[in-house]
Amino acid sequence: MGAEAMEKEGMKSASGSRAWLRNGIILSALVTLLAVSVAGTRGPLLLLPSFFRSSIIPSKESSCTCQQVQKLKGVVEDCCCDYETVDAINNELLHPVLQQLVKKPFFRYFKAKLWCDCPFWPDDGMCHMRDCSVCECPDSEFPEMFKGLPKQLSFEDPKCQEGKPEAAVDRTLDRKVFHGWSEVDNPWTYDDETDNGQMTYVNLLLNPERYTGYTGTSAQRIWKAIYEENCFKDGQNDSCTERRVFYKLISGLHASISTHIAVEYLLDEQSNHWGPNIPLFYERVLKFPERVQNLYFTYLFILRAVTKAADFLSQADYNTGNDIEDNETLSLILKILRSKTLQEACPMPFDEAQMWRGADGIQLKTQIQQHFRKISALMDCVGCEKCRLWGKLQILGLGTALKILFSVDVSDSHTNPLDLQHNEVIALINLLSRLSESLQYIHKMSPLVDVL
Numbered sequence: 001m002g003a004e005a006m007e008k009e010g011m012k013s014a015s016g017s018r019a020w021l022r023n024g025i026i027l028s029a030l031v032t033l034l035a036v037s038v039a040g041t042r043g044p045l046l047l048l049p050s051f052f053r054s055s056i057i058p059s060k061e062s063s064c065t066c067q068q069v070q071k072l073k074g075v076v077e078d079c080c081c082d083y084e085t086v087d088a089i090n091n092e093l094l095h096p097v098l099q100q101l102v103k104k105p106f107f108r109y110f111k112a113k114l115w116c117d118c119p120f121w122p123d124d125g126m127c128h129m130r131d132c133s134v135c136e137c138p139d140s141e142f143p144e145m146f147k148g149l150p151k152q153l154s155f156e157d158p159k160c161q162e163g164k165p166e167a168a169v170d171r172t173l174d175r176k177v178f179h180g181w182s183e184v185d186n187p188w189t190y191d192d193e194t195d196n197g198q199m200t201y202v203n204l205l206l207n208p209e210r211y212t213g214y215t216g217t218s219a220q221r222i223w224k225a226i227y228e229e230n231c232f233k234d235g236q237n238d239s240c241t242e243r244r245v246f247y248k249l250i251s252g253l254h255a256s257i258s259t260h261i262a263v264e265y266l267l268d269e270q271s272n273h274w275g276p277n278i279p280l281f282y283e284r285v286l287k288f289p290e291r292v293q294n295l296y297f298t299y300l301f302i303l304r305a306v307t308k309a310a311d312f313l314s315q316a317d318y319n320t321g322n323d324i325e326d327n328e329t330l331s332l333i334l335k336i337l338r339s340k341t342l343q344e345a346c347p348m349p350f351d352e353a354q355m356w357r358g359a360d361g362i363q364l365k366t367q368i369q370q371h372f373r374k375i376s377a378l379m380d381c382v383g384c385e386k387c388r389l390w391g392k393l394q395i396l397g398l399g400t401a402l403k404i405l406f407s408v409d410v411s412d413s414h415t416n417p418l419d420l421q422h423n424e425v426i427a428l429i430n431l432l433s434r435l436s437e438s439l440q441y442i443h444k445m446s447p448l449v450d451v452l
């Protein structure tokens, strides 16, 4: 799909959004009335948080016939922790700590090759702006300490923006020192990113993961390639644990991406009004309990990787030249890794020892590794710059977790020590933070769907 077609798609969705908005305003008044009238009997729970005051909410007249969102109970399938415990540790510890952590200098810069260089369908119309993606900024824009590091790309030139402006990555950087981390290859990821001349550092805080208008055939083609060619057809119901786990990781990540799109949605293009789009959230995530379950699963899987890498992460070098911030970074990391509450409530979020035990274990692992590498390469085909950035980051985060859990024996630190790249640690922690925020949104939004 070309940029023009994508533009039309975007407009279509924005005018659909306006219809939702009209319905939403009427319903918002009703919901507020309902909330106020029942608050006396059911307590303040139904008083809507300010978060919802500016949102699209589903209406009875609309096509979204939302049903009660099921509350998940029991142990998260294929994991070792129950839903209630996950919610408790996320709300009380992980979400607040991760929110602070990802704002720290060490975690907010991610290195990526951002132009579209798809190895599978090079003629995809969405990737035609490759040349534009490598416009260089004047040297004077960057501090001396950056010299010798990957060249920075310009972001002001409008011809360098793919599709809609909200899809383009803001490349503004502030001071940061990068140094001294190893470049050990990850067998789970497609690594064509060794040529530093093609890489750029991006400040993630300036480029939040949210609605970008990227939709239609280009986006569908990627998800289709991921599920149909590289996941396993029985997915959720596969009797083979390894294949099921792999499917759930992808589906959980997809549910998280959809959550962030729905929660930060462009409600009105003309007035540049952003807010939650609850019907979209319901249609893409809440309506499918298995997607929500997979989100919990992926969260626990990543959490297990983080806790398993505790020795490495607690001794890693978080130095960016800002002592106060860097000390806080380490304290926040230790707050997670040394949390007694976490260790007692959920000592083993996922048990990796259950994997690859069958007679065909080694073969299966090679096969799944190849599929994951292909998914990782598919990120170069994502035809929207910001989506590509977050797609690459989160797939690298997942690949890092796979490496920690399945490619390194952390108990044998002499012959096979865990060694992570700077970028892998950033991706891992940012991914956990994205998933943790998605779980929070499930909680904030589900009651609102129930009320209607």
Ligand SMILES: Cc1cc2nc3c(=O)[nH]c(=O)nc-3n(C[C@H](O)[C@H](O)[C@H](O)COP(=O)(O)OP(=O)(O)OC[C@H]3O[C@@H](n4cnc5c(N)ncnc54)[C@H](O)[C@@H]3O)c2cc1C
Residues within 6 Å of the ligand: 209, 210, 211, 212, 213, 214, 215, 216, 219, 220, 222, 223, 250, 251, 252, 254, 255, 256, 257, 258, 261, 284, 291, 379, 382, 386, 387, 388, 390, 391
């Ligand atoms: C890597 C990547 C990153 C992206 N990032 C962004 C972004 O930051 N902002 C943005 O606006 N858009 C982003 N997109 C586009 C976005 O994900 C959707 O593709 C787009 O919004 C169109 O949505 P859709 O309704 O067609 O369903 P899609 O989300 O495209 O889903 C396609 C199909 O997959 C199946 N499916 C959906 N969710 C799940 C699940 N959780 N588990 C299993 N199967 C599922 C369904 O059958 C669905 O029809 C990204 C796309 C990709 C591939």
